[in-house]
Amino acid sequence: MDITTTTDVPPPASPPSLTERKRAARGATRPGDRIFLGLSRGSGILLLVIMAAIAVFLTYRASLAISRDHGNFLTTFEWNTNLNPPVFGIAVLAFGTIVSSVIAMAIAVPVAVAIALFLTHYAPRRLSGPIAYVIDLLAAVPSIVYGLWGALILVPHLRGLYGWLDTYFGWTGILSWEEGAPRTMLAVGILLAIMILPIITNVSREVFRQVPRMHEEAALALGATRWEVIRMSVLPFGRSGVISASMLGLGRALGETMAVATVLSPDYDIHASLLNPGGGTFAQNIAGKFGEASEQGRDALIASGLVLFVITLLVNGAARAIIARRKEYSGANA
Amino acid sequence: MAKRIDVSGLTAYYGSHKAIEDISMTVEPRSVTAFIGPSGCGKSTFLRTLNRMHEVTPGGRVEGKVLLDAEDLYGAGVDPVSVRREVGMVFQRPNPFPTMSIFDNVAAGLRLNGNYKKSELNDIVEKSLKGANLWNEVKDRLNKPGSGLSGGQQQRLCIARAIAVEPKVLLMDEPCSALDPISTLAIEDLIGELKDRFTIVIVTHNMQQAARVSDRTAFFNLAAVGQPGRLVEIDDTERIFSNPSVQATEDYISGRFG
Numbered sequence: 001m002d003i004t005t006t007t008d009v010p011p012p013a014s015p016p017s018l019t020e021r022k023r024a025a026r027g028a029t030r031p032g033d034r035i036f037l038g039l040s041r042g043s044g045i046l047l048l049v050i051m052a053a054i055a056v057f058l059t060y061r062a063s064l065a066i067s068r069d070h071g072n073f074l075t076t077f078e079w080n081t082n083l084n085p086p087v088f089g090i091a092v093l094a095f096g097t098i099v100s101s102v103i104a105m106a107i108a109v110p111v112a113v114a115i116a117l118f119l120t121h122y123a124p125r126r127l128s129g130p131i132a133y134v135i136d137l138l139a140a141v142p143s144i145v146y147g148l149w150g151a152l153i154l155v156p157h158l159r160g161l162y163g164w165l166d167t168y169f170g171w172t173g174i175l176s177w178e179e180g181a182p183r184t185m186l187a188v189g190i191l192l193a194i195m196i197l198p199i200i201t202n203v204s205r206e207v208f209r210q211v212p213r214m215h216e217e218a219a220l221a222l223g224a225t226r227w228e229v230i231r232m233s234v235l236p237f238g239r240s241g242v243i244s245a246s247m248l249g250l251g252r253a254l255g256e257t258m259a260v261a262t263v264l265s266p267d268y269d270i271h272a273s274l275l276n277p278g279g280g281t282f283a284q285n286i287a288g289k290f291g292e293a294s295e296q297g298r299d300a301l302i303a304s305g306l307v308l309f310v311i312t313l314l315v316n317g318a319a320r321a322i323i324a325r326r327k328e329y330s331g332a333n334a
Numbered sequence: 335m336a337k338r339i340d341v342s343g344l345t346a347y348y349g350s351h352k353a354i355e356d357i358s359m360t361v362e363p364r365s366v367t368a369f370i371g372p373s374g375c376g377k378s379t380f381l382r383t384l385n386r387m388h389e390v391t392p393g394g395r396v397e398g399k400v401l402l403d404a405e406d407l408y409g410a411g412v413d414p415v416s417v418r419r420e421v422g423m424v425f426q427r428p429n430p431f432p433t434m435s436i437f438d439n440v441a442a443g444l445r446l447n448g449n450y451k452k453s454e455l456n457d458i459v460e461k462s463l464k465g466a467n468l469w470n471e472v473k474d475r476l477n478k479p480g481s482g483l484s485g486g487q488q489q490r491l492c493i494a495r496a497i498a499v500e501p502k503v504l505l506m507d508e509p510c511s512a513l514d515p516i517s518t519l520a521i522e523d524l525i526g527e528l529k530d531r532f533t534i535v536i537v538t539h540n541m542q543q544a545a546r547v548s549d550r551t552a553f554f555n556l557a558a559v560g561q562p563g564r565l566v567e568i569d570d571t572e573r574i575f576s577n578p579s580v581q582a583t584e585d586y587i588s589g590r591f592g
Contacts, residue, residue, distance in 0.1 A: 214429040218492070220390055222443040222499065223419030232442060236433035 062306045065299035073303070079268050079285070081297035090304050095270050096185060096279040097308065100260065101253040103189025103274070104196055109246050111193075112200035117230060119201075120208040132205065139198035147262030150191040151183070155263060158182040158190075162275050177275040183265035186274040188281075191259055196249035203248060207241030208234055240323040247319040254312055257283035282308040336363035336533040337403045337420075337502040339384065344398030345562075346376070346383050348391065353379045355562040357398075359552060361503075366525060366534045368544035368571065371554030372586070376563025377537045380554070381505050384535065385421035386414040402502065419447060422501035422532075426508040428488035430480035430495070436463075437476040439491055443499040458498055465531075466494035467524050486517025493524065497532070504528065506536040510543065522547050541587060545575050553583045 066073050068085055076089025115135070119128040159182060166177035215233040224232060235242075260281050266288065267278040280288075286301045293301060339361040346354050354376035361367045369377040382388040383396050386407060400407040407417050430439045440459045444450055450458070459476070463469040468490040472483070480491050489509060496504060506525075510518040525534060525547045538544050544551050552568035567580045578584050 212429075214425060214427055215431065217387065217390070217425065218429040218431060218495075219442075221385065221387060221418055221423035221425070222446060222495070223415050223417075224446055225415050228446055232431060236431065239433070 058302055058306050058309075061299045062303035065296065065303045068296065069300070077269060079289070079300075081300045082294060086296055086300060088300050090282070090307050092268050092270055093280055093282045093285050093304055094307065094311070097254055097281040097283075097311070099274070099279075100185050100188040100192055100281060101250055103186060104192035104253045105246060105250055107190065107193035108197045108200055108249060109242075112197050112245070112249075113204055113242060115197075115201045116204035116208050117234070119205050121226065121230060121234065132202075135198045135201050138194075139202070143195065143256060144258040144262070146191060146195050147259035150187065150259060150263040154191060155182050155187055158187055162186075165275065173272050174274055176273045178273075180277050181265060182275070183263055184275055184277050185264070185271075185279050188260050188264050189274075191263055192253045192256055195256065195259060196252050199252065200242075200245045200249040203245030204238065204242050207238040207245070211237045243319050243323055247316060250315055251312055254308065254315070255283050256281075257287045260284040261287050336531065338363045339503060339533065339535075340399075340401040341384075342399045342401075344380070344383060344396065344400065346379050346388055346396045347394070349393035352562040354383075354554075355564050357565045359565060359568050361533060361535060361550070363533045364529055364531070365549045366529045366536060366547055367550045367552060367568075368548035369535065369537045369552050369554060370539070370541060370544050370586075371563070371566075372556070373539075374563070375554040375556050377554050378507050379563070381507055381535060381537050382423075384503070384505055385423055386417045387423065389414065419443075419499060420501055421503045421505060422496035422499065423505045424489070424492050424496055424507065424509045427512050428485055428492050430483075430488050430491050432479065432481040434480060435477045436472050436480045436483070436491060439480040440494050440498050443495060447499060459494075462494040462498035463491075465497055465528070466490045467520060467527075468494055484517070486513050486520060489513060489517065489521060490524065493521070493528075497528065501532065503533045503535065506534065508537050508539060511539060518543070541575075545571060551575070553578070553580075553586065555582055555586070 065086075069076075069088055070083075070085040071078055071087040071089050073089055075091050076087060077092055079088045079092075080086060081088055115131075119132055123131065162177045162182050165175045169175040170177065211234050215237060216229050219229040219232040261284045264280070264284060265277040266280040266284065268280060269278055271278045282304050286305055290298065290301055339359075341360070342358045344354070344357045345352060357380055369381065371377050379388060384400060384407075386396075388394045388396055396408060398408070402417075402420065406412065407421075430436075431442060434442065437459055440462050441450075441455050444455060444458060460469060460473075463472060468487060471487060472478075472491075480488065483491060489512075493504075493509075510521050513521065522543065525536065528534060529549075536544075536547065548571045550568060551571040551574040553566045553574065554563050555566050556563050566582055567574070567578065569578065573579075574583060575587060578587070584590075
């Protein structure tokens with residue numbers, strides 16, 4: 001700061017003010033530093049403002065809708081936003097979203113972990129590179145392409161699987177089939193599993209690759225086989241990373257829109273069997289109804305979107321809690 | 335229990351690079367043998383050939399014979415996994431399994447080897463921790479993570495883990511180089527006790543340590559830069575440090591090296 005250079009005579013020494021002392025403690029500030037500080041601080045504030053604006057907007061519109069809702073917002077099996085007063089509830093959507101995501105996770109996580117272990121610990125190096133590359137490519141396929149593939153290729157080929165499941169597990173009720181088109185929650189779950197496989201695989205592979213050599217050698221020197229090394233050293237070390245990877249995948253599965261909308265043949269009901277068409281998810285319901293919705297209908301859809309947001313937050317919180325619970329045992333400090 | 339090691343004509347490679355060449359020696363049971371020599375002379379590589387850990391490194395391979403009593407470790411049909419169950423190893427940096435409790439760390443090798451009753455496991459874990467002079471420090475927190483111990487305690491935990499499976503031979507790769515002098519002393523005392531039960535081979539950069547703990551000392555060196563490491567001589571420790579038969583050994587020990 002050159003406020004004092006207007007005169008040639010140095011000003012009389014006066015005790016520096018508080019701000020001056022603070023400034024001195026921070027050291028000399030150069031223009032570049034100040035510009036960068038302004039830019040980064042500005043972007044940070046802008047981000048918060050945008051987040052707050054979205055939250056306020058969503059909550060406001062959602063609260064309008066919920067206050068007009070004549071049904072129970074959480075338990076009603078209906079979505080009639082054109083009635084006056086409107087009657088709608090998110091039970092069906094919550095059920096469909098969670099069920100399809102659970103199916104997707106149940107299929108994708110074990111397969112992804114197995115692929116990641118194969119790539120890092122079994123495959124010869126000249127094979128693991130190309131495979132990893134192909135998996136990266138899978139992540140780049142747009143979701144509408146997955147949706148088309150699911151509707152045109154996957155669904156017609158599921159009849160055999162459905163018949164088999166019905167024959168052997170039909171008695172459970174959740175896997176009984178009435179010979180309808182297989183455009184059902186199970187098909188959605190399988191498609192979502194394929195879609196979230198690459199991200200879970202890639203993150204897990206990175207984590208498994210970072211297992212310190214000395215942990216693996218500790219197990220080897222005790223006479224562990226390759227699988228035992230993985231069980232004793234690799235999996236415990238990678239555990240929290242795999243959980244994080246799964247949460248990334250789950251986030252995608254919960255919010256996936258186009259692929260679900262293309263494959264599922266929706267209705268607004270909960271079906272006990274995963275092999276019978278119907279049901280719906282938050283994202284699919286919003287995408288399907290937003291275009292033709294009235295003002296009131298849009299508010300209701302926004303309210304359902306807010307619920308999806310809350311579910312995602314809860315899932316993330318749970319994952320963090322799982323990781324934190326065993327922090328003491330994590331490999332980070334060794 | 336302890337067994338004799340007979341090495342003859344052993345050469346080890348990393349890919350096409352020959353790391354050590356034509357090493358032959360005998361290690362008596364229930365003795366401590368120290369390997370000394372400058373960095374990069376192949377001491378650790380040689381140590382790792384004695385429990386077939388060398389071949390874990392990509393490109394690692396071995397020629398020659400290592401006999402444990404009469405059994406050739408590199409014979410056809412010998413499973414490296416079962417070799418490592420007979421020849422235990424302690425590493426340079428303490429490496430307890432970070433996700434396991436102290437108890438589980440010591441029990442880890444036992445659980446690999448077979449089914450033990452809970453009471454048997456308790457006994458063996460206690461005996462091993464006592465054998466590693468760690469029992470009194472950890473007996474009240476066996477369920478706490480092993481990674482919460484100090485460096486010296488972690489290293490003794492690793493020794494407890496290695497001796498819990500009753501190996502015939504215990505290999506130690508610079509076990510004190512990451513430790514402070516007091517922890518080092520604790521480990522050296524421990525080595526003196528363990529040699530009644532095991533054949534011990536220790537790699538060390540600390541010549542006083544070799545002189546303190548070992549019965550026999552082997553000096554390794556490179557013939558020249560870029561050449562593979564070789565065994566210069568092996569003899570009683572007292573003789574190596576007082577009157578070695580090779581001039582290079584004396585130069586190294588008295589610091590007139592290089």
